[in-house]
Amino acid sequence: MRTYKNTEQLWNMIGSGEKIVLVAHTNPDGDAIGSISAMYHYLKQTGKTAVMMVPNAFPDFLSCLDPADSRIRIYRNGPQECNDILAEADLIICMDMSGPSRIDEMSDAVFQGSSAKRILIDHHLNPVTDPFDIVISDTEVSSTCELLLSLILESEDINGDIAKVNLDCATSVAAGILTDTNNFANSIFPSTLERASLLLKRGVDRDALYNSIFCSYSASRMKLMGYLLSEKMEIIQGGSVAFITLDKAEKDKYSYCTGDSEGFVNLPLKISEVQMSALLTEDDGFVKVSLRSKGDLDVNLFARQYCNGGGHRNASGGRLYMKISETAAYFTASIAEYFKKA
Ligand SMILES: [Mn+2]
Known part of the structure; x- marks a missing residue:
């Protein structure tokens, strides 16, 4: 011990x-x-x-x-x-x-x-x-x-x-x-x-x-999860990275409560080719970034270099100070650069 x-x-x-x-x-x-x-x-x-x-x-x-x-x-x-x-x-x-x-x-x-x-x-x-x-x-x-x-x-x-x-x-x-x-x-x-x-x-x-x-989901949380997976999940970097953005209008539509998207970032990792997953959520004055990865892929380093954050190798987070509508392009470009360096 x-x-x-x-x-x-x-x-x-x-x-x-x-x-x-x-x-x-x-x-x-x-x-x-x-x-x-x-x-x-x-x-x-x-x-x-x-x-x-x-x-x-x-x-x-x-x-x-x-x-x-x-x-x-x-x-x-x-x-x-x-x-x-x-x-x-x-x-x-x-x-x-x-x-x-x-x-x-x-x-x-x-x-x-x-x-x-x-x-x-x-x-x-x-x-x-x-x-x-x-x-x-x-x-x-x-x-x-x-x-x-x-x-x-x-x-x-x-x-x-x-x-x-x-x-x-x-x-x-x-x-x-x-x-x-x-x-x-x-x-x-x-x-x-x-x-x-x-x-x-x-x-x-x-x-x-x-x-x-x-086993404590509200019905609206369950529907939000389904919506994000079917309508919002994007797969980039040759299939190895998935990300989802969630904006305020969507939060309102699904009666979002604090914690409702907890764990959602893990879901794309269930796809066999996906090695890294991100959830980008619009908050007050910033976009919250959650990052997860499999194996040796280091999202702590990615969070530090591109998302004003940090955490663990396989689970990190950060913040982006830009409009939610700008985050998909920023994230995609950052991933391309990060994978090129690695
Ligand atoms: Mn802890």
């Missing part, structure tokens, strides 16, 4: 925190919400309380992870109140985010407006470490939730005994692993299955979790 060299220092710092805020990235996914919720439940078990905060709303299917006794705060819904909480905090734990840019407008309050100590727990490549007092970063894990479970197991009070981890915490961890691995399809390491096995032993209801995470 992996061990981390600064675990003792981590739990000591958390142990002396009194006003703790748990933060995760914009457009929170299952790993973001799972990790702050798991940490919340673990801290509660040790007699501590914490405030959870994310920049914007998370999809409905994750609301089963939102602790009933202390709902996750959405920064965009009340920035002033959130700024006050962050200003008064003595410890801020950032999870599943590689640096300040991943929390957008919340970043000033977390990194400038607060004198709190800061911890980063993350699994993304190249994290920005400067603004943190402790960084625990591991890219050889499926998810932040998997990493967090390892850290919890190494804590003094749990001491390797999964039976001592409360079920809410274990369930939140499982949700993060399930979503970041796309139901155990990607990013699996030996430790991932070992941790998953412990979670099952602990009594996590995997079937219920699977249903709430993967």
Whole structure:
């Protein structure tokens, strides 16, 4: 099992925190919400309380992870109140985010407006470490939730005994692993299955979790998926790259809610020749880019060079500051250039 060299220092710092805020990235996914919720439940078990905060709303299917006794705060819904909480905090734990840019407008309050100590727990490549007092970063894990479970197991009070981890915490961890691995399809390491096995032993209801995470589409979301695949998917670069654009008018037509296109970027990879897939979604003031690839094709490098972003080799994201109508030509030209160089 992996061990981390600064675990003792981590739990000591958390142990002396009194006003703790748990933060995760914009457009929170299952790993973001799972990790702050798991940490919340673990801290509660040790007699501590914490405030959870994310920049914007998370999809409905994750609301089963939102602790009933202390709902996750959405920064965009009340920035002033959130700024006050962050200003008064003595410890801020950032999870599943590689640096300040991943929390957008919340970043000033977390990194400038607060004198709190800061911890980063993350699994993304190249994290920005400067603004943190402790960084625990591991890219050889499926998810932040998997990493967090390892850290919890190494804590003094749990001491390797999964039976001592409360079920809410274990369930939140499982949700993060399930979503970041796309139901155990990607990013699996030996430790991932070992941790998953412990979670099952602990009594996590995997079937219920699977249903709430993967079988929770609205009818309009299902129709949007069908529309994008049949009408919008373009295949370029001799069949090896697929991309889909989604504009605001289409979002409106299909009553788009945050998270509705989550996972859609993976679908074109089901075509045998397709090695890389992109979803370009019109947002306020920018176009959100999601990138996925198979095998050695590095979309992290592509995201850095062409999309103002980054991430992992097989899963990355970024932003384009242009009209959605201009993105297809830009993307096609960028791909041609990228493949030529490679
Ligand atoms: Mn993650």
